[in-house]
Amino acid sequence: MIKALVFSCLMSCMLFADLPPPYNTVDLMPFNPQGGYSNAIPLRKLIKERNVKTVIEVGSWLGLSTRDIAKTIPDDGIVYAIDHWLGSPNEDNSPFDIENLYRQFLSNVIHEDLTHKIIPLRMSSIEAAWSLDIHPDLIYLDATHDFYSVYQDLTLWFPFVQGHGVLCGDDYLWGHDLPVQRAVHLFAHQRNLIVHANEWFWYLEER
Numbered sequence: 001m002i003k004a005l006v007f008s009c010l011m012s013c014m015l016f017a018d019l020p021p022p023y024n025t026v027d028l029m030p031f032n033p034q035g036g037y038s039n040a041i042p043l044r045k046l047i048k049e050r051n052v053k054t055v056i057e058v059g060s061w062l063g064l065s066t067r068d069i070a071k072t073i074p075d076d077g078i079v080y081a082i083d084h085w086l087g088s089p090n091e092d093n094s095p096f097d098i099e100n101l102y103r104q105f106l107s108n109v110i111h112e113d114l115t116h117k118i119i120p121l122r123m124s125s126i127e128a129a130w131s132l133d134i135h136p137d138l139i140y141l142d143a144t145h146d147f148y149s150v151y152q153d154l155t156l157w158f159p160f161v162q163g164h165g166v167l168c169g170d171d172y173l174w175g176h177d178l179p180v181q182r183a184v185h186l187f188a189h190q191r192n193l194i195v196h197a198n199e200w201f202w203y204l205e206e207r
Helices: 002-017 040-049 064-072 098-111 125-131 147-161 179-190
Strands: 054-058 078-083 118-122 138-141 166-169 193-198 201-206
Touching (some): 040 064, 040 166, 054 064, 054 125, 054 147, 064 078, 064 098, 064 118, 078 098, 098 118, 138 147, 147 166, 147 179, 179 201
Parallel strands (some): 078 118
């Protein structure tokens, strides 16, 4: 029995050694499909229409939307998943194992064999926007949902796609005072952009 366990561990280590970092060092957890993601249809449609290949996702949680985006883009496409994996400050995190969010995200990506298409960047939205030199075809915002944070993310990330890509996001109808919707419309008004919304999904278009 002990020999079997040791052999299994050795085989797992050999298998993981072939994965790109940070996946090659993760202590694998069972697959966990948990997450809220109602934008699959409009987001897939937008990705196909705009021939999207490179994506930045800000706010990835356990990777439900991340994995769907990775499956939708071409085989040689890349999704940069940005999250600090410390939970959401304006939501109830008590039902979740916050200490293992990042480990669970990595495990989920491994289980779906998407390690070659998803690059996790464990940092805040601000840190990522200040440090990355990437010009993606699409940015999907789904991080903190209060008005200030959403407006800040819009301001930080719009220059990454301005003139060539698309900025979109989740939670257009979130909250009793619609903070995401208000931030999106204020930002769009100030920059003369068109807002397209489909229930919870939204995206901006330059005139």
